[in-house]
Amino acid sequence: FGGVLKRPSRIGDERVVIGSPQFVFEDEKVGLSEEARQAVDALPDEASRLFLAIGGKLGGILLIEDPLRPEASRVLNELRKAGLSHLVMMTRDASRAAASVADELGIEEFQAEVLPEDKANFVIREKEKGRTVLMVGDGVNDAPALSMADTGIAIQEGVPVAREIADITLYSDSIETLSLLKILSDRLERRLQNNYRLIMGFNGLLIAAGVLGLVAPASSALYHNISTLLIAAKSLTPLL
Numbered sequence: 001f002g003g004v005l006k007r008p009s010r011i012g013d014e015r016v017v018i019g020s021p022q023f024v025f026e027d028e029k030v031g032l033s034e035e036a037r038q039a040v041d042a043l044p045d046e047a048s049r050l051f052l053a054i055g056g057k058l059g060g061i062l063l064i065e066d067p068l069r070p071e072a073s074r075v076l077n078e079l080r081k082a083g084l085s086h087l088v089m090m091t092r093d094a095s096r097a098a099a100s101v102a103d104e105l106g107i108e109e110f111q112a113e114v115l116p117e118d119k120a121n122f123v124i125r126e127k128e129k130g131r132t133v134l135m136v137g138d139g140v141n142d143a144p145a146l147s148m149a150d151t152g153i154a155i156q157e158g159v160p161v162a163r164e165i166a167d168i169t170l171y172s173d174s175i176e177t178l179s180l181l182k183i184l185s186d187r188l189e190r191r192l193q194n195n196y197r198l199i200m201g202f203n204g205l206l207i208a209a210g211v212l213g214l215v216a217p218a219s220s221a222l223y224h225n226i227s228t229l230l231i232a233a234k235s236l237t238p239l240l
Contacts, residue, residue, distance in 0.1 A: 014055035045096040078179035120144035
């Protein structure tokens with residue numbers, strides 16, 4: 001779609017091209033009559049469009065609809081509640097189809113018809129603003145952005161290069177794993193911080209008590225080891 005073919009497809013003597021509006025109408029200079037333009041404008045927004053041109057004239061339009069996962073809206077709401085404040089959708093699809101999906105999911109910001117370098121540059125700009133960027137993708141076009149993000153997450157169904165570059169690969173068919181991953185990460189971080197404060201606080205008390213002569217060195221060492229075992233045992237409990 002939109003690539004350079006060594007042997008262009010033909011129907012009889014007529015050259016056939018198929019691809020995005022930019023490729024067919026801008027690159028290939030295919031004409032579009034007023035009647036055809038009105039027909040195109042009347043097409044449903046939620047579908048992506050591929051245009052077929054035969055002999056330099058529009059011959060047909062293919063509508064491709066990629067249905068949303070049923071859990072998509074719920075997962076996004078859970079991610080917002082978990083602290084992800086700025087959700088952005090980036091897609092190669094046309095603006096109308098992207099706007100329809102963004103509206104259905106409640107995503108305020110989206111970018112359509114973006115190239116791989118556009119995604120990577122967006123990630124770089126967000127990082128320059130001081131934001132921590134989490135990038136989720138599954139395609140070859142997502143690979144540059146996945147590598148530039150603070151954390152790149154690939155989906156199991158994605159292409160191998162995306163899974164190779166990403167920091168994390170979700171081996172699940174459901175994107176609900178995203179919200180579960182966020183919950184687990186937050187709870188693990190809280191557990192680590194709590195353990196650190198508890199250990200430092202308790203050991204500080206033992207050192208102070210030892211300096212003041214309130215606790216013998218042997219007893220202090222025993223209390224320290226007991227507290228370490230108790231904290232380690234508590235850390236073995238499930239996060240969920």
